[in-house]
Amino acid sequence: MSSNTNVFEMAQRQFDGVADLLKLDPSVREFLRWPLREYHFRIPVRMDDGTIRVFQGFRVQHNDVRGPAKGGIRFHPAETIDTVRALATWMTWKCAVADIPLGGGKGGVIVDPATLSGAEKERLVRGYIQQIWKNIGPRQDVPAPDVGTNPQMMGWMMDEYSKLVGQYTPGVITGKPVGGGGSLGRTEATGYGVIINVREALKYLGLDSSQCTGALQGFGNVSQHAAIGFVEMLKGKVICVSYWDREDRCSYTVSKSDGIDPHFLISITDQYGTIDKAKAKAAGYAVEDGDAWISKDVDVLMPCALEGQLNADSIHKVSKKVRIIAEGANGPTTPEADAVIRERGIFDIPDFLCNAGGVTVSYFEGVQNDMNFYWSKEEVLSKLDEKMTVAFHAVLDMSLNEKVYMRDAAYMVAISRVVKAMQLRGWI
Numbered sequence: 001m002s003s004n005t006n007v008f009e010m011a012q013r014q015f016d017g018v019a020d021l022l023k024l025d026p027s028v029r030e031f032l033r034w035p036l037r038e039y040h041f042r043i044p045v046r047m048d049d050g051t052i053r054v055f056q057g058f059r060v061q062h063n064d065v066r067g068p069a070k071g072g073i074r075f076h077p078a079e080t081i082d083t084v085r086a087l088a089t090w091m092t093w094k095c096a097v098a099d100i101p102l103g104g105g106k107g108g109v110i111v112d113p114a115t116l117s118g119a120e121k122e123r124l125v126r127g128y129i130q131q132i133w134k135n136i137g138p139r140q141d142v143p144a145p146d147v148g149t150n151p152q153m154m155g156w157m158m159d160e161y162s163k164l165v166g167q168y169t170p171g172v173i174t175g176k177p178v179g180g181g182g183s184l185g186r187t188e189a190t191g192y193g194v195i196i197n198v199r200e201a202l203k204y205l206g207l208d209s210s211q212c213t214g215a216l217q218g219f220g221n222v223s224q225h226a227a228i229g230f231v232e233m234l235k236g237k238v239i240c241v242s243y244w245d246r247e248d249r250c251s252y253t254v255s256k257s258d259g260i261d262p263h264f265l266i267s268i269t270d271q272y273g274t275i276d277k278a279k280a281k282a283a284g285y286a287v288e289d290g291d292a293w294i295s296k297d298v299d300v301l302m303p304c305a306l307e308g309q310l311n312a313d314s315i316h317k318v319s320k321k322v323r324i325i326a327e328g329a330n331g332p333t334t335p336e337a338d339a340v341i342r343e344r345g346i347f348d349i350p351d352f353l354c355n356a357g358g359v360t361v362s363y364f365e366g367v368q369n370d371m372n373f374y375w376s377k378e379e380v381l382s383k384l385d386e387k388m389t390v391a392f393h394a395v396l397d398m399s400l401n402e403k404v405y406m407r408d409a410a411y412m413v414a415i416s417r418v419v420k421a422m423q424l425r426g427w428i
């Protein structure tokens, strides 16, 4: 994250700009600029050495007019209430733009999960649920994984909630492991959703995907599956990925000019997204500095790490060749960088449209939990494709009809849907 970016202010600035365009009523604007509810709590955890450590946790429910609040829980050492507020706000717009009947929420714990043992992690996630269980639920607020959390942790959270309410309640949380109430296709969903958006953008721009190159920032869940999708679905070439090296405490870019093999790189990556660079070098990959991904001569740039990565400084490093920026991360582009992207005419696929594949399959997971009937992976992924394609074109049409930038168009589609639901429920 760039040090001078407050992401919640950034989310509010983006919203304010579009509220002006939509001439939103001042009271509606004031209502939507802030979360509906937020919970701050302390989680005491017994560590393996017998001592107690107290962690700070948050859950923010930004809006639930279109359905239960929905959104992941992040475990990150630099987590703040403002990051969680921003991410919860973006979830409201994300679910609305994807047209799924859910609102926006987000949770967080200030912790580096890589410093915990498996048993400590389990006690921490169970402790998180013990603090918040009364305020979440399949019809209230449905958490999911995000940066630093994974399906196993979701499984423990679901188990803890089910024990506390005395009923098996798989629908309280999504992103659970397959076989433990999870949906096939959920792991791949966010990355594949990014690629479905890229596919539609390339078609719109008249570009042949098999001739296209891409560069990815990050090598966690989203980036790994976006890399696979770029290579296998689009037949394009990914020439680099960057990652955070936990041991060296800095990032690196791992590249190969004739195209990386995502499956190989995944096979040498740990659960926190750190690539074994000695093995990468031995296999003929170049290991460059962490910023190298941003200045590569590629057609598609895919920031799939944390917020604030394309900012006033870094945006000027983007190559003239770049045609599309596909925002797999939440909030990767600051308003200053946005202005440059707009001016240069790069086609931007905004975050809450581009990465909506994850929450879309989370929605499908909840539907399957409710029915207690599970779909095949093909069925899930084809439903995902349909939803994402429709969402992309709703935003593109808005952008073309109203002659606005794609991010503003996505906001216009999303805000209009949320405001309509508020009217229909008699809130305004």
Ligand code: GLU
Residues within 6 Å of the ligand: 070, 071, 072, 073, 094, 142, 143, 144, 145, 146, 147, 174, 175, 330, 355, 356, 358, 359, 360, 362
């Ligand atoms: N954490 C993911 C996101 O930011 C998924 C949220 C969910 O599935 O609820 O979209």
